[in-house]
Amino acid sequence: MSIIEDIIGRRIFDSRGNPTIEVEVYLDDGSFGRAAAPAGASTGTYEAVAIPVPDALSKLENEVVEQLIAEDATDQESIDMLLHDIDGTDNFSNIGGNTSVAVSMAVAKAASCSVYSTDDYRVEPPERMLYRYLGNAYPRMPYPLGNVLGGGAHAPGATDIQEFLVSSIGADTIDDAVYGNTLVHKKVKKLLTDAGIVCGKGDEGGWAPQVKDSKAFEITSAAVREVSDEVGFSIRLGLDVAASELWDEKKKVYVYKDAKRTPAQQVDYIAGLVDKYDLFYVEDPLHENDFDGFAELTEKVGDRCIICGDDLFVTNVKRLQEGIEKFAANAILIKPNQIGTVTDTYNAITMAKRFGFKTVMSHRSGETTDNTIAHLAVAFGCELLKTGVVGGERIAKLNELIRIGEDIGNDRMTEDLP
Ligand SMILES: C=C(OP(=O)(O)O)C(=O)O
């Protein structure tokens, strides 16, 4: 037993400079865990609700702490169930999904420290053992997936498609894979500069030029090709269309700067892009309620491309079940703060795996240097970890993967991807 003795919360700031909640959990044996809630910009309608930070802190202090004190931190399932009971809604709109996810992750980290605590400096620090504490006997290293260019809700005025993503899926080791992605990020900047295009960066560190999507495809696909040749392993291109942000519900069309597309045209457009640019991954190609459109696209290109639901599934087993029944998508994006606890995150991954879906652990556009998702990705066997390419709050997760790799073997990227 590792008994919770105290819990404190504080306001800190995320990578956009917005306030967020950080929680610390203290156990009776001196162990300690700290975690912070991230925040989305292109949030799905069906996500757990994040409440304002002052409210989150007061809910924590007045409704949560008292109930969790004296509980066993190593019983994660009971802790998370208790968070649901205290909240009393089905989307954490009372205590806040931001409050619950920070508490749930901090409890897991404290428990992991308690279980792995040691005075021996030759042993990994206990906080690095979180993936072991939560995981199985054969941890797997996810391929890093990150955006090198984008727009949408993360950089209004730049591309319509939210994220042009890359992943070094041919690399033998995690550090080479991370490095490959950074080289593409640099190459994209060079190709933009050579073309006379100046730009800043979006919320997640990808370049944010004010160009048409067709130009962005030209540049990112050239960058991926050139860097693959230079490093000698395959780096592939993917997208997060974040199509809910483009969808006009009244007119029933996807609105791009230079085009409007009906749902049928959108399916054909995305299928065409998959083949033209050899895309290995497309996230949210259709809006968050279009299970049938997802199914149509998956039928067309699912044999050669990962079709991943983010806003469609919101890490929620009920929505995932509907997707499985309708053959919508063949992968799920996993964002712990969309569902609010570590246990719910695990349950979504377990269901997805049971039905052959790929699982993609993910950051949010507003992040802190909290690196918990790196551990969750390894522990729960996700094939990909989507967490950007550059920027301190993104690199924090990638560097943690490299450290975990020293423990489990840096070359544990075993999954065949398309
Ligand atoms: C990470 C994403 O962005 P946000 O956090 O803004 O939802 C996403 O859409 O996948």
Ligand SMILES: [Mg+2]
């Ligand atoms: Mg997304």
